[in-house]
Amino acid sequence: MYPVPRVSPEHLAARRRQIVDAARRCFLREGFHRTTMQDVIAEAGLSVGAVYRYFPSKADLISAIAEEAVGGAEAVLDEVRHREPPPPLAEALDRALAYVETQLGDDGVLRIAVQVWGEAQRDRALATLVAGKYDHVRGYLAALVRRAQDTGEVAADADPDAVASAMLALILGWLLQQLLTGRPDRATYIAGVRALLTP
Incomplete structure (x- = not known):
């Protein structure tokens, strides 16, 4: 009996990437709800077993796509959070929106966001996933707010979580406007935010 060859981590990562990219293309083309696992399997050009080995369901695919998008945002916010001086x-919001902008192209993962939001209204597991991702981003924003309190930019008695929630709404609001209308541009939006924040 011949030994079974070991599959390298690089090969496993490449196969996973192949499936996630195929799913993203399907979701962008047909919508999350209309895309089936068979569509993803055909798009990836792999066997049923190969795809299900990595992703047992569409929700698992969405989770992987969301993880990438949110992971990128968290990396940006973490870098901003550790800047000296804060x-x-x-400016931190502008940096976050600059990242969002990179994900808004025709094949950008954030074009799937609105579909996921809609599906989350009827799928409890997906709603839990989405809430968890946004809670995580809100945590990074709250850390930025606490630093802003240390510098006196935000009142010491302000609730960091409440301010972070408002900042998250500003990020998601700009994303939604971009997806629906293509405007305003980032500089115009940030100028509006600065006007709101200036006493």
Whole structure:
């Protein structure tokens, strides 16, 4: 009997990437709800077993796609959070929106966001996943707010979680406007935010 060859981590990662990319293309083309696992399997050009080995369901695929998008945002916010001196909140927000902008192309993962939000209204597991991802981002924003309190930019008695929730709404609001209308551009939006924040 011949030994079974070991599959390298690189090969496993490449196969996983192949499936996630295929799913993203399907979701963008047909929508999350209309895309089936068979569609993803055909798009990836792999066997049923190969795809299900990595992703047993569409929700698992969405989780992987969301993890990438949110992971990128968290990396940006973490870098901003550790800057010395801490940047003003409007600058931190601009940096977050710059990342969002990179994910808004025709094949950008954030084009799937609205579909996921809609599906989350009827799928409790997906709703839990989405809430968890946004809670995590809110945590990074709250850390930025606490630093802003240390510098006096935000009142010491302000609730960091409440301010972070408002900042998250500003990020998601710009994302939604971009997806639906293609405007305003980032600089115009940030100028509006600065005007709101200036006493």
